Amino acid sequence: MKIMSVVGARPQFVKLAPIAQALITAGHEHVIVHTGQHYDPMLSDVFFHDLGIPEPDAHLGVGSGSHGVQTGAMLAHMDEVLERFKPDCVLVYGDTNSTLAAAVSAVKLHFPVAHLEAGLRSFNRSMPEEHNRVLTDHAADLCLAPTEVAVQHLSTEGLAGRSVLVGDVMTDVLFQVRDAVLASDAVNPLDDLDAPHGYYVATIHRAENTNEPERLREVVEALAAADRPVILLAHPRVRAKAEEHGIPLNTGALVTRDPLPYPGLIAAVLGSAGVVTDSGGLQKEAFLLRIPCTTVRHETEWVETIDLGWNVLANTTDQITSALTRPAPAHTDAAPYGDGHAAERAVEAIREALANQE
Ligand code: UD1
Numbered sequence: 001m002k003i004m005s006v007v008g009a010r011p012q013f014v015k016l017a018p019i020a021q022a023l024i025t026a027g028h029e030h031v032i033v034h035t036g037q038h039y040d041p042m043l044s045d046v047f048f049h050d051l052g053i054p055e056p057d058a059h060l061g062v063g064s065g066s067h068g069v070q071t072g073a074m075l076a077h078m079d080e081v082l083e084r085f086k087p088d089c090v091l092v093y094g095d096t097n098s099t100l101a102a103a104v105s106a107v108k109l110h111f112p113v114a115h116l117e118a119g120l121r122s123f124n125r126s127m128p129e130e131h132n133r134v135l136t137d138h139a140a141d142l143c144l145a146p147t148e149v150a151v152q153h154l155s156t157e158g159l160a161g162r163s164v165l166v167g168d169v170m171t172d173v174l175f176q177v178r179d180a181v182l183a184s185d186a187v188n189p190l191d192d193l194d195a196p197h198g199y200y201v202a203t204i205h206r207a208e209n210t211n212e213p214e215r216l217r218e219v220v221e222a223l224a225a226a227d228r229p230v231i232l233l234a235h236p237r238v239r240a241k242a243e244e245h246g247i248p249l250n251t252g253a254l255v256t257r258d259p260l261p262y263p264g265l266i267a268a269v270l271g272s273a274g275v276v277t278d279s280g281g282l283q284k285e286a287f288l289l290r291i292p293c294t295t296v297r298h299e300t301e302w303v304e305t306i307d308l309g310w311n312v313l314a315n316t317t318d319q320i321t322s323a324l325t326r327p328a329p330a331h332t333d334a335a336p337y338g339d340g341h342a343a344e345r346a347v348e349a350i351r352e353a354l355a356n357q358e
Contacts, residue, residue, distance in 0.1 A: 001029065001351055002085070002088045002089075003023060003028060003030050003089050003090075003347075004030075004031040004081075004111075005030065005033065005093070006092055006098060006102035007033070007098060008062075008096060008098030009038045009096040010038050010044070010259075011170075011280070012093040012094055012098065013047035013051070013053065014047060014262060014281065015093045015117065015170060015173075016093065017047075017051035018173050018176075018343035019346065020052075020053050020054060022344045022346070022347045025344075026344075026348075028351075031057045031058070031087060032055075032057050033059075033060065033078075035060045035062050035074050035102070036059055036060050036063055037062060037074075037096060037097060039061075039064075040236060042261070043235075043236070046262075050261050051262060057085070060074060060081070062077065067128060074098060074102070078101060078102060079109065082111055083109070087111060088112070089112045089113070089350055089353075089354060090102060090106035090113050090114070091113075091350070092114070092136060095129035095133035095136070096129070097132065099115075099132050099133070100132040100136055103115065103140060104139060113139060113142070114143075114144055115136050115140035115142070115143050117145075117169075118140065118154060118163065119143060119145040119146075119150030119153045119154040119159075120150050121133070121134070121150075122299045123299065124299055138157070142164065143163040144164055144346045145165050145166065146169075147168065147304065147337065148165065148336070151163055151165050164345075164349040166338075166342045166345040166349055167341065168284070168337040170284060170285070171339075172340045174285055174289075175340040177263050177266050178289065181263055181266050186263060186267055188267045188270070188271040189264040191271070193231070195229045197227075197228050198272065199229040200229070200231065200272055200275065200324065201233065201265075201274075201276075202231060202277060203278070203279050204223075204238050204278050205235035205238055205279065206278040209278050209296055209297075210237055213241075213247065216241055216242060217247050220249060220251065221317060222321065223253065223254045223276065223320070224252030224253055224254045225252060225253065226254075226324055227253070227321075227324065227325055228253065228273060229255055231255050232254055233257055233258070233259045233265070234258065234259070235259060269282075269286060270291070273292075274286075274291060274292045274293065274294065275292070275293045275294070276293070276294040276295075276296065276323075277294075277295060277296065278296045283295050283300060283302050283311055284302050284305060286305075286310070287304075287308070287310045287311060288337065290310070292312075292328065292329055293310060293312070294311075294323040295311055295313050295314070296315060297313060297315070298313065304336035309329040309330055312326065
């Protein structure tokens with residue numbers, strides 16, 4: 001079986017790592033296409049290097065742009081790549097513009113599409129990720145769901161017949177990297193901080209928190225008022241928007257650093273007093289590492305983190321302050337994101353679906 005993975009943005013490289021490993025172990029052929037949505041070395045190359053992912057077989061080099069320009073450029077390039085490699089199945093990941101473009105181009109040329117991380121919903125139709133994931137699920141031939149809740153959403157939308165619960169592949173990679181970090185003398189990249197009472201790890205990059213100056217200012221002010229240093233691992237979007245709107249990011253408790261490679265991020269989170277973020281992946285990583293998380297959004301796709309008490313949604317300064325200083329959550333052994341073997345199950349589900357088609 002020849003699988004083509006199409007990836008382009010940071011969280012997709014993390015999800016690609018265990019899939020690439022599982023495909024090699026199962027003896028399948030794997031073609032990797034990088035759309036070029038993320039191109040800074042710290043958002044792209046370091047993940048391939050640190051997570052042992054083979055070099056991409058094709059690079060579309062689309063770069064940044066408005067949604068239409070970026071997605072359209074990917075569509076324009078994908079036809080040639082699909083015709084060149086003729087995969088048995090195109091695997092798309094998550095909810096970025098790269099996901100949607102790859103899914104649309106593949107279905108148009110009648111290549112079977114599998115969607116990894118299918119069925120997540122925020123029900124917030126102003127999020128670009130929500131359009132991307134809904135449209136991709138409905139275009140896909142196979143929806144590989146990470147959680148029971150995701151399976152329920154797919155079922156509600158009439159997609160039960162093509163959905164399989166495989167677990168969450170980010171759990172696979174997180175457990176591997178966590179164990180490697182704990183087993184080694186890997187240094188926490190934030191050890192140099194003068195933070196006798198600990199620190200919080202922060203990431204903020206979503207359009208809804210960064211695009212409007214009033215909103216970005218509110219988030220920055222809330223983080224600056226925290227009771228411990230807040231280390232903002234600043235995505236280029238937040239730096240660019242802050243500069244454009246004249247909002248200083250290094251203020252009060254808030255300190256910016258560059259984004260970290262994956263093992264460094266895990267070490268930093270393990271050493272922290274808490275995480276404050278609008279990233280989907282980091283909410284779940286915090287939960288899996290049992291570090292309390294504060295999510296700067298009005299809703300989350302990873303509802304299990306909230307239900308189990310390890311994540312709290314907070315948007316205003318007061319909400320963020322009280323979320324950061326809340327009592328430690330109750331211990332839980334719950335494992336809503338699987339056992340760390342989701343990638344193997346995803347590969348097997350694709351093989352079975354293709355076999356049933358023949
Ligand atoms: C994208 C995804 C988002 C995901 C995030 C992970 C979409 C719609 N959004 O958001 O779901 O959570 O990736 O990080 O696909 N930029 C750089 N260097 C880069 C990439 C981007 O400087 O390598 C800057 C550019 O100014 C660019 C901006 O960041 O315009 C936004 O990048 P883009 O890829 O459009 O979206 P993200 O915010 O990264």
